Amino acid sequence: GAVVSQHPSWVICKSGTSVKIECRSLDFQATTMFWYRQFPKQSLMLMATSNEGSKATYEQGVEKDKFLINHASLTLSTLTVTSAHPEDSSFYICSARGEGGNQPQHFGDGTRLSIL
C-alpha cells in the first residue's frame, strides 16, 4: 500500500516552455502533498506544501508565480514550472501524506527536468 505515482519521470524541453508534473496517491487519500527539489548529491529541499482545496504554502525563496501548485483532489497534485530556464533543471519529487496526525509521508519516484 501507500503508493505515490509521479509523471513524467523525465522531461527535456526548450527554455521558455512550461512543464507540468503530476503526482497521484494511488491507494490512499492524500490530505497534504509536498513538492521537493533535489540537486545532485544533496538532500531534499521542501518547495511547498499543499492541502486539498487550499492554496499552497511556499517555502522562503521559492517563487510562487514560477512554480504553480494545484491540489484539486485528494489524490492529485500538480506542479507547473512556468517559463522554465536552464537553472530550473533539477530533480523534482512529490510526497503525499494521509489524514490524521503524523501519518507517514510517501514519495513518488521523481521527475528529472532538463531545460535546454
Place this chain on the structure above:
Amino acid sequence: GENVEQHPSTLSVQEGDSAVIKCTYSDSASNYFPWYKQELGKGPQLIIDIRSNVGEKKDQRIAVTLNKTAKHFSLHITETQPEDSAVYFCAASIRELVFGQGTRLTINP
C-alpha cells in the same frame, strides 16, 4: 526551526557487517523520526520510522533507536547485503519533515 545533522556522509562496510548512521535534531518538540532509502534516480522510500514515545523499533535487519534526552536517533542495519547500497536520509518532524544531509552507504562484496 528544526535542524537535522546526519553523520557520516559516506560509509563503506563489508558485506555481512553492520552499518550505523546517526542523526541529531535541534527541536525537542519533534515527535516523528522516519528513515528513507533513496536509490539512484528514484524517490526516497520509507524503510522505518519511530515516534517520540518509543525508544527502539526493529524490522528484520533494520532497527532505529531514539534518545529524546540527547536529541539523537540512529539507524542500524545488520548483516548488510549489496542491495543495501543507497543513500539514506533521516528526518525529524513536528508537522513537515526536515531532512538530514544524507549518507551514501556502500556495501562491498
